[in-house]
Amino acid sequence: MAPSRTIVIANTAEPAEGLLTPAQRAALTGCPWHDVKAMLRDVGLRPTRQRMALGWILFAKGDRHITAEMLYEEASKAKVPVSLATVYNTLHQFTDVGLLRQVAVDGSKTYFDTNVSQHHHFFVEGENDLLDIPHTDVVVGKTPMPPEGYEVARIDVVVRLRKKGR
Numbered sequence: 001m002a003p004s005r006t007i008v009i010a011n012t013a014e015p016a017e018g019l020l021t022p023a024q025r026a027a028l029t030g031c032p033w034h035d036v037k038a039m040l041r042d043v044g045l046r047p048t049r050q051r052m053a054l055g056w057i058l059f060a061k062g063d064r065h066i067t068a069e070m071l072y073e074e075a076s077k078a079k080v081p082v083s084l085a086t087v088y089n090t091l092h093q094f095t096d097v098g099l100l101r102q103v104a105v106d107g108s109k110t111y112f113d114t115n116v117s118q119h120h121h122f123f124v125e126g127e128n129d130l131l132d133i134p135h136t137d138v139v140v141g142k143t144p145m146p147p148e149g150y151e152v153a154r155i156d157v158v159v160r161l162r163k164k165g166r
């Protein structure tokens, strides 16, 4: 009998081509405006002025975590005439089609992440800052059995940080 051989396949975290996040794609082509339009069309959203403007603010600056209030403030500074309600609606529409990922830190704060690939987060208490943790840095040892008729869709880990010595 031949000895058994173990084949090791390297597991890299590198995203395959075509699976780039919108922000990464914008960085590659250097034309975020054109990309936002294509991106909206790809997911079946009509590229309205407001979606275009908010999409450009969201995705033209690399991967980031942003709340509706933060985006509203940036839009106001950029002289984009939108209401906070429109900002909320747009963020939820973008999330529904997979352009954004929602990260709930606590009851009152919801962040939207332009990086929709699998990863976890540090949350810096007091500074309200979110930092990415690579997916491979967190090992979830035991997961609970989901109730009858459900399956686990995703596990999000938020590791809360505070400054030492206070």
Ligand SMILES: [Zn+2]
Pocket (backbone or CB within 6 Å): 065, 113, 115, 119, 120, 121, 131, 132
């Ligand atoms: Zn993130």
